[in-house]
Amino acid sequence: MPLCQFLKEQRQKSCLTQQEAADLLGDYKSQFISSVELGRRKPSIKLLKRMACVYDVCETEMFNRYVEEAEEQAVKKATDRWNHKEELEIPVFGLLALALQF
Incomplete structure (x- = not known):
């Protein structure tokens, strides 16, 4: 489950x-909370700790949700970069050789 939904x-x-x-x-508006819950804004760690306290959530659970989301984002970013890099590294003559084989 995404952190924002949690x-x-x-x-x-x-x-x-x-x-x-x-x-x-604290110094937040309801519009900011809405943006966080919709995934449009990322809460700071300080805010996540406050939310854990206010929402009566174990800080360890909040931390685990934060790490889970960070891992998912890192994997997606790495996959995107890997796939994009792989496409860029095919030499032009390699494409011509492939085309001539058909």
């Missing part, structure tokens, strides 16, 4: 509106 579920389990959560978390 955060939204935890806020809802805490019976808090986005405005109430924003007020309890």
Whole structure:
């Protein structure tokens, strides 16, 4: 489950509106909480720790969700780079040789 969805579920389990959560978390607006929950903004680690406290989530669980998302993003980025790099490294004469074989 994406971190943004997990955060939204935890806020809802805490019976808090986005405005109430924003007020309890400090200098945030409900629009920012909405953006985080939609995956448009990334929360800082400081904010994730505050959310763990406010939403009554074990800090270890919040950390594990954060790491899981970071790993998924790293794998996607590495895969994209790998595939793109592989395409760029095919020499032009190699493409011509392939074309001439048909």
